[in-house]
Amino acid sequence: MRDHRANSCNIRVKGVVFLVVVGLLTRYVLSRLLNSFSHSRELLVLFGIVWAVALAALGDMLGFSKEVGAFVAGVSLASTPYRDALGRVW
Secondary structure: OHHHHHHHHHHHHHHHHHHHHHHHHHHHHHHHHHHHHOOOHHHHHHHHHHHHHHHHHHHHHOOOOHHHHHHHHHHHHHOOOOHHHHHOOO
16 A cells, blocks of 8 residues: 555656646747747647657656647647647648
8 A cells, every 4th residue: 555655646746847847848948949940830840749759758758648748748839829830730
């Protein structure tokens, strides 16, 4: 029983750290990166795919599902000013 509580606490801590790190990256880094890629629609979409795959892999490494990581990536991209450009691919 004690081991289950430790694992539960560990996954919660990882989840909070994951969300805080992604939030900080979204606030301070992601907007600047997207701004530098905004001159080309293809680069913008490609970066969005890379961001989603990277966060899916990170979420999987932390013990969450890939879907959780990809969902967090989608939410972080949707909070940028480029959400419409990323939503309309072609």
